[in-house]
Amino acid sequence: MEGSQRFGVRGDSPGHAGIGGTFAGRRLVLDAEGLEGVDVAVVGAPFDDGTSNRPGARFGPRAIRAADDGGHAGRPHLGTGLDPFAVFEVIDHGDCTVAPADLERSHEHLADVLRSVLAAGAVPLVLGGDHSLSLPTLRVLSERYGRDGYAVVHFDTHADTAAELYGVRISHGTPFRVAVEEGYLDGRRAVQIGLRGTWPGPDDFTWMREAGFRWHTMDEIEERGLHRVLDDAIAHVAGAAPRVYLTVDVDVLDPAFAPGTGTPEPGGLSTRELRGALRRVASELEICAADVVEVCPPFDVAGITALAAERIALDILTGMASRRASSSAGRR
Amino acid sequence: MEGSQRFGVRGDSPGHAGIGGTFAGRRLVLDAEGLEGVDVAVVGAPFDDGTSNRPGARFGPRAIRAADDGGHAGRPHLGTGLDPFAVFEVIDHGDCTVAPADLERSHEHLADVLRSVLAAGAVPLVLGGDHSLSLPTLRVLSERYGRDGYAVVHFDTHADTAAELYGVRISHGTPFRVAVEEGYLDGRRAVQIGLRGTWPGPDDFTWMREAGFRWHTMDEIEERGLHRVLDDAIAHVAGAAPRVYLTVDVDVLDPAFAPGTGTPEPGGLSTRELRGALRRVASELEICAADVVEVCPPFDVAGITALAAERIALDILTGMASRRASSSAGRR
Amino acid sequence: MEGSQRFGVRGDSPGHAGIGGTFAGRRLVLDAEGLEGVDVAVVGAPFDDGTSNRPGARFGPRAIRAADDGGHAGRPHLGTGLDPFAVFEVIDHGDCTVAPADLERSHEHLADVLRSVLAAGAVPLVLGGDHSLSLPTLRVLSERYGRDGYAVVHFDTHADTAAELYGVRISHGTPFRVAVEEGYLDGRRAVQIGLRGTWPGPDDFTWMREAGFRWHTMDEIEERGLHRVLDDAIAHVAGAAPRVYLTVDVDVLDPAFAPGTGTPEPGGLSTRELRGALRRVASELEICAADVVEVCPPFDVAGITALAAERIALDILTGMASRRASSSAGRR
Amino acid sequence: MEGSQRFGVRGDSPGHAGIGGTFAGRRLVLDAEGLEGVDVAVVGAPFDDGTSNRPGARFGPRAIRAADDGGHAGRPHLGTGLDPFAVFEVIDHGDCTVAPADLERSHEHLADVLRSVLAAGAVPLVLGGDHSLSLPTLRVLSERYGRDGYAVVHFDTHADTAAELYGVRISHGTPFRVAVEEGYLDGRRAVQIGLRGTWPGPDDFTWMREAGFRWHTMDEIEERGLHRVLDDAIAHVAGAAPRVYLTVDVDVLDPAFAPGTGTPEPGGLSTRELRGALRRVASELEICAADVVEVCPPFDVAGITALAAERIALDILTGMASRRASSSAGRR
Amino acid sequence: MEGSQRFGVRGDSPGHAGIGGTFAGRRLVLDAEGLEGVDVAVVGAPFDDGTSNRPGARFGPRAIRAADDGGHAGRPHLGTGLDPFAVFEVIDHGDCTVAPADLERSHEHLADVLRSVLAAGAVPLVLGGDHSLSLPTLRVLSERYGRDGYAVVHFDTHADTAAELYGVRISHGTPFRVAVEEGYLDGRRAVQIGLRGTWPGPDDFTWMREAGFRWHTMDEIEERGLHRVLDDAIAHVAGAAPRVYLTVDVDVLDPAFAPGTGTPEPGGLSTRELRGALRRVASELEICAADVVEVCPPFDVAGITALAAERIALDILTGMASRRASSSAGRR
Amino acid sequence: MEGSQRFGVRGDSPGHAGIGGTFAGRRLVLDAEGLEGVDVAVVGAPFDDGTSNRPGARFGPRAIRAADDGGHAGRPHLGTGLDPFAVFEVIDHGDCTVAPADLERSHEHLADVLRSVLAAGAVPLVLGGDHSLSLPTLRVLSERYGRDGYAVVHFDTHADTAAELYGVRISHGTPFRVAVEEGYLDGRRAVQIGLRGTWPGPDDFTWMREAGFRWHTMDEIEERGLHRVLDDAIAHVAGAAPRVYLTVDVDVLDPAFAPGTGTPEPGGLSTRELRGALRRVASELEICAADVVEVCPPFDVAGITALAAERIALDILTGMASRRASSSAGRR
Secondary structure (H helix, E strand, C coil), X not given: CCCCCEECCXXXXXXXXXXXXXXXXXXXXXXXXXXXXXXXXXXXXXXXXXXXXXXXXXXXXXXXXXXXCCCCCCCCCCCCCXXXXXXXXXXXXXXXXCCCCCHHHHHHHHHHHHHHHHHCCCEEEEEECCHHHHHHHXXXXXXXXXXXXXXXXXXXXXXXXCCCECCECCXXXXXXXXXXXXXXCCHHHEEEEEECXXXXXXXXXXXXXXXXXXXXXXXXXXXXXXXXXXXXXXXXXXXXXXXXXXXXXXXXXXXXXXXXXXXXXXXCECHHHHHHHHHHHHHHCCEXXXXXXCCCHHHCCCCHXXXXXXXXXXXXXXXXXXXXXXXXXXXX | CCCCCEECCCCCCCCCCCCEECHHHCCECCCHHHHCCCCEEXXXXXXXXXCCCCCCHHHHHHHHHHCCCCCCCCCCCCCCCCCHHXXXXXXXXXXXXXXXXXXXXXXXXXXXXXXHHHHCCCEEEXXXXXXXXXXXXXXXXXXXXXXXXXXXXXXXXXXXXXXXXXXXXXCXXXXXXXXXXXXXXXXXXXXXEEECCCCCCHXXXXXXXXXXXXXXXXXXXXXXXXXXXXXXXXXXXXXXXXXXXXXXXXXXXCCCCCCCCCCCCCCCECHHHHHHHHHHHHHHCXXXXXXXXXXXXXXXXXXXXXXXXXHHHHHHHHHHHHHHHHHXXXXX | CCCCCEECCCCCCCCCCCCEECHHHCXXXXXXXXXXXXXXXXXXXXXXXXXXXXXXXXXXXXXXXXXXXXXXXXXXXXXXXXXXXXXXXXXXXXXXXXXXXXXXXXXXXXXXXXXXHHHCCCEEEEEECCHHHHHHHHHHHHHHHCCCCCEEEXXXXXXXXXXXECCECCCCCCHHHHHHHCCCCCHHHEXXXXXXXXXXXXXXXXXXXXXXXXEEXXXXXXXXXXXXXXXXXXXXXXXXXXXXXXEEEHXXXXXXXXXXXXXXXXXXXXXXXXXXXXXXXXXXXXXXXXXXXXXXXXXXXXXXXXXXXXXXXXXXXXXXXXXXXXXXXXXX | CCXXXXXXCCCCCXXXXXXXXXXXXXXXXXXXHHHCCCCEEXXXXXXXXXXXXXXXXXXXXXXXXXXXXCCCCCCCCXXXXXXXXXXXXXXXXXXXXXXXXXXXXXXXXXXXXXHHHHHCCCXXXXXXXXHHHHHHHHHHHHHHHCCCCCEEEEECXXXXXXXXXXXXXXXXXXXXHHHHHCCCCCHHHEEEEEECCCCCCHHHHHHXXXXXXXXXXXXXXXXXXXXXXXXXXXXXXXXXXXXXXXXXXXXXXXXXXXXXXXXXXCXXXXXXXXXXXXXXXXXXXXXXXXXXXXXXXXXXXXXXXXXXXXXXXXXXXXXXXXXXXHHHHHHC | CCCCCEECCCCCCCCCCCCEECXXXXXXXXXXXXXXXXXXXXXXXXXXXXCCCCXXXXXXXXXXXXXXXXXXXXXXXXXXXXXXHHHCCXXXXXXXXCCCCCXXXXXXXXXXXXXXXXXXXXXXXXXXXXXHHHHHHHHHHHHHHCCCCXXXXXXXXXXXXXXXXXXXXXXXXXHHHHHHHXXXXXXXXXXXXXXXXXXXXXXXXHHHHHHCCEEEEHHHHHHHCHHHHHHHHHHHHHHHCCCEEEEEEHHHECCCCCCCCXXXXXXXECHHHHHHHHHHHHHHCCEEEEEEECCCHHHCCCCHHHHHHHHHHHHHHHHHHHHHHHHHHHHC | CCCCCEECCCCCCCCCCCXXXXXXXXXXXXXXXXXXXXCEEEEEECCCCCCCCCCCHHHHHHHHHHCCCCXXXXXXXXXXXXXXXXXXXXXXXXXXXXXXXXXXHHHHHHHHHHHHHHHCCCEEEEEECCHHXXXXXXXXXXXXHCCCCCEEEXXXXXXXXXXXXXXXXXXXXXXXXXXXXXXXXXXHHEEEEEECCCCCCHHHHHHXXXXXXXXXXXXXXXXXXXXXXXXXXXXXXXXXXXXXXXXXXXXXXXXXXXXXXXXXXCCCECXXXXXXXXXXXXXXXXXXXXXXXXCCHHHCCCCHHHHHHHHHHHHHHHHHHHHHHHHHHHHC
């Protein structure tokens, strides 16, 4: 199929026409067979049953897709002219099945979809949904690449390494802890960027230290500068594993830039900083899976958080494309 | 055809899953050839360039479709058990092409779609968009049935019979005037229900009187009761032509029930009244075309106006189905 | 001046053009001398320092004026064709001076304006602002007509007859109590319509009973019907004094119809009921002063409360006009 | 304790002062021992993990309590002067423990609280939370009174009798089905009022019919009048059991009156109708448990839904008080 | 001229009093004759018929004027003490006539007003309205100064140089392309600042390059710093023509700072950066016309976008005043 | 007392459970006797009668407390691990009594509470409410420490040193002027940070200069950098008095970060800058009183302003704790 795919649209109509559009107008491919030759498969995970505070991230995937306002086929980055869709075959793989009020079943459904994406050799780019989705993602990555075959770069306000949240083990506040304890992830291969606030408490940080996690707080970013911090984070991860799962909780942004999220925390990154950082990370590391999570439309204003998330996803693709482009160039 | 059609959905997932859904989950049919055997074709008209006050009805068709929260195939009316989708083949025919900033071109595009729907023997059910869309609709109806071959039942706050609005001829305030003056419509076959406010002025009512229009104000409804007024309206129209174009401006509802519209006017119908009235009208008259217009999502709250519009469209279908069901029964 | 007066507007432009408009496009007359020959003077009272709960009614007068969407000169009631501006000379007399954080000074300013309106023989139609404005209004009316020269018809959820509110004497919860105790008003000439909720308490109702107030609750309206209640209210007041101050707290409407107010109470009138009731009251009684108060735009949605208030003010004028018209007819 | 109980408040301050207030300022009693002599215990159930569409009802209990704007001790119904707090000892029993992302555990916690309330001889008045809370409520009622010892009066848009929702058994769409199938409830003792829309489907209604449920649709209410319908419903239930569980889903109101709910459906009751109906039901039947559920603040506007819910809870208490008052009078 | 000019205001009242105010309280002058001696004439352009995505900029001019909260006469910049109204005679020239649904007619009306402003030797400062208004502005500037007599400094996310948008030639996405092709503008005299996102596509940038446009992306600003970029932009333009048209699309701001616009794009300037940049540009270049466009109030939150736009307009005036002040100083 | 104190909560429930919580879950202590041994007493001042523009700050204290989303006892700063509640005994002292519509009485009530806090040797941390609360604060501080015994560090957009506002002396625009003129404050001991906009006018700045005030505008911060400016401000104040009143008007933040305030001004600090600045100020100076004012929830979006204010208050405590911790360390 050729470029833009919005449903129920005729002719050359603007983005608000039609029943709805795929991610950035990419071809919709639901069947596993259709994944052959695909480089990146966008997958929605419209559940939020793991949320402890403001729910609503179940509406995230559709809002992120709807934030695309373009009618043309490409998405060339203005600064570089690089169009990820000219470099990669990116398709929209639809949403995983969800079972409201049964988080574990939704996790299973997502895991199934991710398995078939990875089996096809494609990179899944997941649109959340709450951050508990990292747990099935990590499980599937460890199945495919081995626990030590991948590293994690994690942009977030919160470490999400609690042992439990209000007595609940599977939650959006625990995926990286559970994944380590279940043997899906080695903490020494994980780096977190943007932490701030007062959660989790000292015990959890002690556990993280012992588990080998590295993290960079907003205080450190403020003091040393974002790019110095990225230097360290990228160097650490590059040495830890041949490929990287890049997970972005939209609440790493300051609430001014991303009000539509479940657990905002003032004092975060600007979209300008984050977009640049993600293009850099994705161009300097080999991304094997990525996601943008915790977009919560009921608390959004003027759609700016969903819009930021869509652009963030494009930035990850643009970074990946520039890596591919330069490596192709290098090969020549 | 297997019932629900939402895009990018897997398994038995709730309404918020996937990229977006067709009207009430009906099959999407974009090509004219696919219209064979179709009874009703839902068509979106996502333009609002004819709006004089609050714009935004361009986002109406998608919001109306998204208001559907069901995952099952049927939409049986709870009171009667009658499911219009068991009686009729209803499909979603997508949106007409739109050209932002060029209203006449959008009108042409809509007219083209309507022509092919009527040619296939199906009833178009248009989701607006601003009320200027009645102008191409009336033109196409007169082409197909002759000026005297159809009547109009028009629920609205405003008569929309101004000669011009701020000097502009083609606007959402003028379609029924222009249609008469262009020979598409005979005012003696039109009845308006729900008028209130102070617009248009006495000259326009004088013109309407001379052109043969009938109208029933909210004052009359308040005094005589809605069903007495409907008795008169239905009787008038039933005698005027063999078929009826039913056009519903959502602002006929009180702003409490439909805040998301461009030119609200306090003192209107409740949704309970309107829903019952439309089921009645559609069951007692032969509908050849229908629409629900002026849903303006940027001014909506909690999506209640779009929801009302979706239910209104279902009520029209339910009324039509009960007419068909009883006429089938009668024939037996 | 000829009809519409909006500032900074050129040509035949819609309501959103220009710097802002007067009430229903009436001529702006700020000086007392300009009041000669004026029948009704609209006056804004943009203060809310008397509010005990949600503040914001200070933005009411401008929002009410801005709710007018028309560009033409007249405002003919659609049901009757009667245009109050063809019957009366109605002007916009601007806002009284206000002193934020000094309620008594704002009251003095309003009283000054009302005195000069009454001195010119005109009827003031005040746009609030919080209901404490009834206190200066009652004072000025008693100065002009004597305590026993006028009656009060009061549409409201709340009796506003508390002896004090949180220890404060001059407040939006006390004007009718203070006015009686200061000798501006005789409770036997006051009737209240629409009361509901649980405020004020039994002591205040005991005081009201002793002071001679009459009131009709929503329960009574629900049981007997609105028009029966109006029969009684109008008959009582008609016998009590030759002229009537009609004061309408927009919270007499159900919150569905008027969310934008400071102390909403579920279970109120619909706009359809209230608009008809006010046209009736104003056509059957001789109005010497009127107001619409407690429109609180920061809590409004889609502007529907301000819109309702503007239409309510027009309904009062329409009722007055129909009284004048029929009395003129009678004289002939 | 003497009347109003808000925390962190000094002196005679308005409702917005302090840290927060109990339901209608009632005494807070958390321990089971404190329930001695209590007639009604208000209990919050701040979870929404059973929600299939718009989540957010977890914020309902606090919003309902915060909707109380009064500073005085009593809540005398204005129409009758009857103050439920003068008749009954009503206390606020706080919220049950909740475990986000673990609905069954939250259900257990609620059941524990309800057991101790019933054991103390008090009537629980639960503030929801999603409607799945009826499942633990029905279980506990059957434990205490036997399956046949109580009946149900259920105001709702939706029957909530699905066998499962998107494959999930414990959900806000299934409690009355599961309760029958688990033996907590006999459908022949349940009556539903206000049903409308297109959910659930014919199979579920067939099941309901066979299980003995009765229901009254909005269509029936529109046709026969609300009070005729209540006559039938009350008569049926009065003959079925000596006591009644009254459960009110706020979505029985039209979305105009209750936009802040998870699954709104146009065409419902007005608050005026519902408030009167509940006072009647609670005065004519012996209430042994009651709740108001599905208030979803993130979708509310100007707080009108939470306000309606608080008033609804007061109306239930007022109805119960008038029953008690007249039975006391009768005894004398 | 006595300072503040708000209509319907008495005494020393705050900004919310009265019917509405002119831009920063300046004198309203509608007639061309009144322009004698005027330095800057503020003109509203309340149309948005050229919008392809979110409409509503028609409400921009009034919202921008209403954002002024001051009651005093001057607007001295706090940093420098410089008051543009002490340096320049600035008046509010009202809005141009607008014809909803007829963009070209509105363009003609705006062109007429601009011609008479320029003829009077004044600088027009236009408040939009959608960015299509640059087309009549460029036409009128070329009439007055010749195509080569002026340059353009353009702050925007989007280049607005598409050949057409959805098949439409006159649109908010095309003014600078059409102006070049119609001979009103020489691309070699235009510089754009703040571009980002993925629109327009490579072909349009190729055309721009050939037409001589220069542009500075947000990526460049991030890398080199805003002031270095301004050095280059100012130097280029200063050498290109003796005077400059400064056009500011408010979407050059990040959506966090300007959510109320039609086509937001994350990653933009902060208000702090933009305000300083505009003061600098206007003080270092000779401004012959300026505008602030694309303020879309229906999507604004808490009025912050309109407020930013008003301050931006004041910053342009402050920059111009400091240029005048220093050149006067120089002359002495 | 054991950590978290929320009312009506059972077990380990999330922040949305229960009736409401104290500031950061601190123990509620209303009586003066309970202040013994307390280091910091949080006091709410829920009045806004001193507001000249957008009212609503009366709802600030509750919203700030409700912004706390944690369930655990401590609030360790993530960067440093320092938990102010481990260093200090911080309690919530509830709200002062407020008298709506009587600002001076509310001021007296606040003064009484502050006197008893200071008498107990505790530091008051006031949550506003409008900025007029600085007047009673300054009066009480001068009573306790003498006019020359304390200095002021004031973060704000506005100098709040007007002689009167619209003729009113006691207002949120005048506290620092009135305090100097009444002898509570010596201007030479006050420094203001973040000023911008065009208010107040040159006369007020002249007065400030003569009174000895220092101030740092946003222009200066932009030019020199925030930390250089803080160097100067801290040095000046450190030399002026042994202790400091730190007052933070939330409008010093850019409206993007704090839309929910009464008089926003574009071009302010980010939360990241302000949070760091306050931690620094509070760790380098001896704080004897502090407040965060002008949080106006009716204009907030997604609660981000209240959230910012709560974090700001925690930052002040964290700064104070780090000072105490290092001085304890020093002593050892």
